[in-house]
Amino acid sequence: MKQFFFAWIAICFIALPLSAQEIKILTFNILHGERADKPSTPSLAELANLLIQIQPEVIGLQEVDSMTLRSKAIYGEPIDLIRNLSRETGYKGYFGRAMEYDSGAYGNGVLVKKGSNYHTLNLPSPAGGEVRGIAWVKAELKTLEEFYFGSTHLCHEFEANRKAQLDSILSYADSLDKPVVWVGDLNFTPDSPEYSLIPSHWKEAGAEAGVLQNTYGSSENGARIDYIWYDSRKFELVEYKVLTNITFSDHYPVWAVLRMKKQEE
Structure with a gap:
């Protein structure tokens, strides 16, 4: 049954070959590698299978554990989720530590x-609470074109923190010398003050596609808080989906295809 399910997912993503300038992107809050519907049950094998089937160029993960006692309780020994995913999928992985947690660390991951x-950019928390960060990588396409890709998880408690963290991310992104895409669980909805502060050259893939499905909780009773943001001066949107059939986390994976614009000489 499981093989049939992932075969069905793969069929959903079969299309004409992408041009080398089109970039498949996935962002996913993975609930520290534990199944939401079966507590204490690992989800890493299913996540690895999903990534192998749909083959994004870049993947941003949130709620990632590294060598925590929590991971030991789920997997039988402390594990580094990103290192294990890299081994299982063949992707190059990086764990962006945000804070110490449960005898290990907790943060974000990128797979490319x-x-x-x-590298990791530490984010401000002026109102206190958990420490946050954003994991960055300079990704390279087959055409040798490069872009920066970031994965983050903003504060779940304080609006002041989220605003400060956004300002830090956007200031840093605008300083980079390559096009930028950043993704993550931002813990605010599209009608929030934080969302309205993001400058207009940054486009959010779901809003641009007109697909406003929830990304957290159930598809009927949840919230849209997971996003893919891209610099519209450098990219255009080709496709966007919320993968509501993937239910082993309390969030859904969010998928987009972007096309890098040709730059004038």
Whole structure:
């Protein structure tokens, strides 16, 4: 049954070959590698299977554990989720530590087919609460074109933190010398003050596609808080989906295809 399910997912993504300038992107809050519908049950094998089937160029993950006692309770030993996913999928992985947690660390991850300059930007928390960060990679396409890709998880408690964290991300993104895409669980909805502060050259894939499905909770009783943002001066949107058939986390994976615009000489 499981093989049939993932075969069906793969069929949904079969299309004409993408041009080398089109970039498949996935963002997913993975609930620290634990199934939402079966507590204490690992979800890493199913996540790896999903990534192998749909083959994004870049993947941003949130709620990622590294060598925590929580992961030991789920998997039988402390594990680094990103390292394990890299081994299972063949992607190059990077864990962006946001904070110490449960004898290990907790943060964000990026997986790419080819990348360099992996690093973490620590984010401000003026109102206190959990420490947050954004994991960055400079990804390289088959055409040798490069772009920066970031994965983040903003504060779930304080609006002041989210605003400060957004300002830090956007200031940093605008300073980079390559086109930028950033994704994540931002813990605010499209009608929030935080969303309205994002400058107009940054486009959010769901809004641009007119697909306003919830990304957290159930498809009927949840919220849209997981996003793919891209610099519209450098990219255009080709496709956007919320993968509501993937239910092993309390969030749904969010998928987009972007096309890099040709730059004038």
